[in-house]
Amino acid sequence: MELCSCYLFKDLTEDQKSKVVSVIKEFSIDSGQRIFTEGDEALTIYILKEGAVELMTIVEKDFELPVAILRNPGDCFGTPALLKPHVHSLTARCVEKSRLLTIKQSDLQEQIAKDPLLGCIIMTNLAAHFLGRLKESRKELKVHFKTLLRHTWS
């Protein structure tokens, strides 16, 4: 898996990529295992190497709504670890035996302290990703709104 297949690490130089690679760890996880839960402290970001991970959001106690299934090598999650107050905004559950790469936020922060441009690029990529997700979420809201309007007017 190429590191640049993860959106966070797009546009890095070879030197910057090797700084990131130096703090990556890898582990296997079985299907059905919960990786973290919405509201948990977020200290690590995760990158899918192989397998599948489902992201969910808590709607009500004991009821979680699926948000996405990640299947592409390089898909990453747990990125609120990179931002204060370091709290997971979603729940992640492994839905197929998977290999995951992990990066501890504190380890990445050490690299960024030595190379602020590395941090600037990663944070720009993260902001662009969240803006994209926000636009998608607004699009969904518009669909609901239009449905509502049709019901009100019909």
Added chain:
Amino acid sequence: MELCSCYLFKDLTEDQKSKVVSVIKEFSIDSGQRIFTEGDEALTIYILKEGAVELMTIVEKDFELPVAILRNPGDCFGTPALLKPHVHSLTARCVEKSRLLTIKQSDLQEQIAKDPLLGCIIMTNLAAHFLGRLKESRKELKVHFKTLLRHTWS
């Protein structure tokens, strides 16, 4: 207005703040004036100094849905200017005679090229802001979802 009342410029040093201040311009705008339209090329970020600005999103041709009204000095908008492909994700319209501060993306980028840590802090603030908005948007979707569930089950 203090620069740090704008979320983008939180946690900057005095030296970094003066770099930002050096590229700020200011202008007045009348109520009813459109500042930019969703889909327009985004080259400038805007900070409210006084007055009020409404943000809207296009639902259908000739129909825009209000997303927020900004009234607090330091509120900023047009931030997609900081990210490729530099396209406004919302429409902004002045709803009271206002004073606005503007920062050209290219001018800020020049400062960031000289001080990547400045860029890292601004982009971290931007990512944190978009994550916050994304969580709010998801919360709204959950409300719609719960309403839908109640209608389906009742």
